[in-house]
Amino acid sequence: MPLGTVEGLLTRHGLPSGSLIVELADSDPRDPRITFAELEQRLAALRRLGVRIALDGFGSGHAAIDALRRLPVDMLKLDHGLVEGIVESARLRKITSGLLRIAGDLGMQSVAEGVDHPEQVQALRSMGCTHAQGAAFAGPLDEYRLRRALVRGTYPMPGAAGAGVPVTAGNGPSLRSHGETPIPPP
Numbered sequence: 001m002p003l004g005t006v007e008g009l010l011t012r013h014g015l016p017s018g019s020l021i022v023e024l025a026d027s028d029p030r031d032p033r034i035t036f037a038e039l040e041q042r043l044a045a046l047r048r049l050g051v052r053i054a055l056d057g058f059g060s061g062h063a064a065i066d067a068l069r070r071l072p073v074d075m076l077k078l079d080h081g082l083v084e085g086i087v088e089s090a091r092l093r094k095i096t097s098g099l100l101r102i103a104g105d106l107g108m109q110s111v112a113e114g115v116d117h118p119e120q121v122q123a124l125r126s127m128g129c130t131h132a133q134g135a136a137f138a139g140p141l142d143e144y145r146l147r148r149a150l151v152r153g154t155y156p157m158p159g160a161a162g163a164g165v166p167v168t169a170g171n172g173p174s175l176r177s178h179g180e181t182p183i184p185p186p
Contacts, residue, residue, distance in 0.1 A: 007049055021075065022046060023056040024067065036070060043072050054111070058082075058099065068106070076103040078129075080114025087119045097127045104128055 010020060022043075034042075043053050054075035058064050067073065078099065085092045103110040112124050115134035124132055141149065 006046060006051065010049060010051075016050075018050055018052055020050070021052045021054050023054045023077070024071070024073075025056050036066070040071055047072050047074075068102075073106075073108060075109045075111060077111040077113055080134075083112050083114050083120055083124070083134075086123050087117070093123065093127075096124075100124075100127045100129050 006020070009015075047053060052074040053072055054077050055064065055067055055071075055073045056077045058076050058078050068076075076099070078096065082092065082096045082099070086096055100110050109130045110128070111131040111133060112120075112129050113133055115121055115124065115132040115136045117136055120134075121132060121136050
């Protein structure tokens, strides 16, 4: 999508700075017709507009380290494969903890994908993971429930009583999401 189009959409819809997140797939973060240097320039231009950049599925592909080294990434999204066995496998916990430490050291937020169980939430929280998404927080929402959650600023949490859990993103006014959740405190 051309830079002018993104800028136009942000302006037309009055989106606050930081509310749009562009995700790059770890497995192949770039179009082979675009050089890494050109991708770096395009992403830097998006960041100047307030767009945040997330490296999605980290841990599932081979290009991640080069992307972390060269691209202006704000957020690291851990692949669900790293989360699946985090409770049972000490080795996987060490790998995931190390990746989360790298993200923190680079000033990035972290998002764990596929968090389905409370034990995974606890393990990720103890490792410093900043956000998570998965069935531990909310299942799929139909359009009506999604719109209601976005308007109310909360989403339903399985097994939780009350109005739900608030979620914020970006640096501006609150923008709510049902699928990407700050890991709640104990």
